[in-house]
Amino acid sequence: xxxxxxxxxxxxxxxxxxxxxxxxxxxxxxxxxxxxxxxxxxxxxxxxxxxxxxxxxxxxxxxxxxxxxxxxxxxxxxxxxxxxxxxxxxxxxxxxxxxxxxxxxxxxxxxxxxxxxxxxxxxxxxxxxxxxxxxxxxxxxxxxxxxxxx
Amino acid sequence: xxxxxxxxxxxxxxxxxxxxxxxxxxxxxxxxxxxxxxxxxxxxxxxxxxxxxxxxxxxxxxxxxxxxxxxxxxxxxxxxxxxxxxxxxxxxxxxxxxxxxxxxxxxxxxxxxxxxxxxxxxxxxxxxxxxxxxxxxx
Numbered sequence: 001x002x003x004x005x006x007x008x009x010x011x012x013x014x015x016x017x018x019x020x021x022x023x024x025x026x027x028x029x030x031x032x033x034x035x036x037x038x039x040x041x042x043x044x045x046x047x048x049x050x051x052x053x054x055x056x057x058x059x060x061x062x063x064x065x066x067x068x069x070x071x072x073x074x075x076x077x078x079x080x081x082x083x084x085x086x087x088x089x090x091x092x093x094x095x096x097x098x099x100x101x102x103x104x105x106x107x108x109x110x111x112x113x114x115x116x117x118x119x120x121x122x123x124x125x126x127x128x129x130x131x132x133x134x135x136x137x138x139x140x141x142x143x144x145x146x147x148x149x150x
Numbered sequence: 151x152x153x154x155x156x157x158x159x160x161x162x163x164x165x166x167x168x169x170x171x172x173x174x175x176x177x178x179x180x181x182x183x184x185x186x187x188x189x190x191x192x193x194x195x196x197x198x199x200x201x202x203x204x205x206x207x208x209x210x211x212x213x214x215x216x217x218x219x220x221x222x223x224x225x226x227x228x229x230x231x232x233x234x235x236x237x238x239x240x241x242x243x244x245x246x247x248x249x250x251x252x253x254x255x256x257x258x259x260x261x262x263x264x265x266x267x268x269x270x271x272x273x274x275x276x277x278x279x280x281x282x283x284x285x286x287x288x
Contacts, residue, residue, distance in 0.1 A: 018197065019194070019195055019196075019197070019203070020191055020192050020193070020194040020195075020197065020203075021192060021193055021194060021195050021203035021205065021206055022195075022203075023192075024171075024192035024193075045167060046167045046168070046170065046171045047167065047168055047171060048166070048167040048168060049166060049167075049168045049228065050166075050227075050228045051165045051166060051167065052227060052228070057166070057167075057168035057171075057209070058209070058212055058231045059168055059172070059205070059206075059208070059209025059210075059212055059213060060168065060209070062205050062208040062209050062212065062234075062236075063203060063204075063205025063206060063208070063209060064205070065205070066203070066204045066205035066208065067195075067203075067205060070204075083196075083198070085204075085238065085241065086204040086236075086238045087237075087238060088235060088236060088237050088238065089204065089208060089235070089236045089238075090233070090234070090235045090236075091208075091233060091234050091235075091236075092232070092233045093230070093231050093232060093233065096230065
């Protein structure tokens with residue numbers, strides 16, 4: 001299976017529009033496939049973290065990584081309704097993004113149990129083989145309680 | 151010391167555009183800083199609860215560490231983040247958040263920093279961060 005249902009793709013695309021912080025960052029949907037997702041944030045003046053260089057702030061990368069991990073979780077859980085909460089998020093910053101460059105992120109939920117999802121993510125500015133940051137995260141999956149037996 | 155520290159902090163907060171994007175502020179008592187993140191609708195990540203975006207919480211903790219470092223280790227350039235681990239203890243609610251950084255070790259090039267954030271009750275933190283930062287020299 002390499003495709004997700006069209007309905008889910010629509011939900012994924014809307015995820016960045018209806019989340020206030022994602023919308024405020026100008027986050028854009030890139031792609032979604034089973035257990036994987038990709039999002040990007042184009043460069044903007046007010047998102048700069050180092051005024052001397054014009055490099056985008058680490059905090060923007062943090063939020064993009066977290067959000068893309070959430071998308072990969074949703075893509076792994078499929079059509080089942082659920083909500084997630086981040087347990088922990090570890091980020092390694094390999095290098096600063098290039099001045100005035102946006103950031104793209106790809107996340108993969110490589111293991112999903114009944115209650116926990118384990119996700120890895122990578123972020124780059126221009127070239128996917130030259131990463132600016134990687135992330136490792138664990139999410140709690142809150143599935144709706146089963147209906148009481150009648 | 152106190153006046154110089156206050157100037158350092160003010161410079162840091164004013165100069166970084168992303169700090170203004172978040173709406174983050176800080177107060178200084180001696181050399182101890184409390185970072186403040188007033189609630190704003192654009193910080194929401196989950197509209198149903200509503201809760202602060204996990205990324206915003208992480209960014210707030212990271213900026214708190216960098217702001218405290220700018221006070222303790224003044225430098226004309228911004229210090230760089232090497233790695234951070236963010237622990238989420240409770241949802242960040244639609245309220246003002248506070249954070250304080252503890253500089254566990256400040257070496258010649260590397261600093262190890264712990265940060266804790268809370269909302270209504272200091273004893274009930276909702277998130278924490280541990281991280282390493284590369285110190286810029288003059």
